[in-house]
């Protein structure tokens with residue numbers, strides 16, 4: 071059983087730094103869970119506590135049936151894949167993959183079978199005699215994966231394994247890791263600060279901020295219904311826009327506009343209105359209209375990010391228009407949105423109000 075259960079984990083480092091402030095997570099057998107959050111939020115610390123490389127100050131960690139708080143890293147039977155592959159440079163690919171098994175006294179024939187199976191799965195069959203220096207970055211990453219796979223661990227832990235690769239290779243390896251995990255169905259916890267990586271890999275993602283989990287859910291649940299300004303601005307690319315407004319009874323006011331809300335929150339007064347760039351439309355089939363003056367165009371090919379302002383508001387807003395917007399097009403235009411794609415937050419607490 072490879073389920074992982076974290077109960078109210080706290081981690082205070084010896085220097086007094088409170089890195090994890092009470093995190094509970096139920097990671098299901100076979101699940102791919104991604105921990106995503108900005109640098110310094112505690113992702114690596116949490117992963118290292120699961121691996122046993124870092125002790126916890128309080129709480130409980132269960133792997134499968136066992137409470138592992140006091141179990142050594144080697145006995146937890148989980149495999150960690152790092153960003154700097156940590157391959158032995160003087161050893162061949164084969165020996166790199168075999169090393170851990172050999173150390174445990176596994177027989178030669180079994181090692182040979184496991185290494186060859188993993189090499190096949192990872193398309194490394196032709197490279198088994200090479201040294202790491204004779205491999206591309208992607209191949210090295212695969213060797214690191216292979217070393218983890220041959221051990222048949224209960225879980226894989228990944229700490230930003232792709233951050234050393236260039237953008238194109240990162241996308242390729244991301245897809246390989248996803249396919250591999252779906253094939254092996256090994257419980258995986260994957261740490262990244264990259265929201266795209268998180269969205270594309272995760273069965274569920276946990277958004278971490280300042281040592282706590284702000285929200286956990288499937289990528290789409292989190293994209294559709296972020297529970298806080300932090301999550302709303304962290305997940306989604308380009309980032310969500312926020313416009314200051316207010317709610318009076320059933321009316322939402324911002325810039326020069328007032329709209330009747332069908333679903334009016336209890337919250338009254340100042341509100342932070344979140345709207346994603348892709349939720350501005352040029353088509354009048356969407357009921358709510360604003361006038362938009364353009365400051366700058368960011369053409370991306372398929373779409374254009376149009377920077378500008380809603381009439382009567384000083385905040386710069388980005389609209390993603392789904393066709394190349396011509397550079398000699400009009401500098402002001404009507405844009406449309408719909409209430410169901412607005413996200414309303416309390417500006418004081420940062421929490422969602424509707």
Ligand SMILES: Nc1ncnc2c1ncn2[C@@H]1O[C@H](COP(=O)(O)OP(=O)(O)O)[C@@H](O)[C@H]1O
Pocket residue numbers: 083084085087089107108109110111112113114115116
């Ligand atoms: N050994 C340590 N001693 C004290 N503070 C640490 C130690 N390791 C990490 N930290 C601090 O704990 C916080 C979380 O670090 P880390 O888990 O590495 O974050 P992340 O992986 O999300 O970037 C950071 O503020 C970091 O400086």
Ligand SMILES: [Mg+2]
Pocket residue numbers: 113114115
């Ligand atoms: Mg880290």
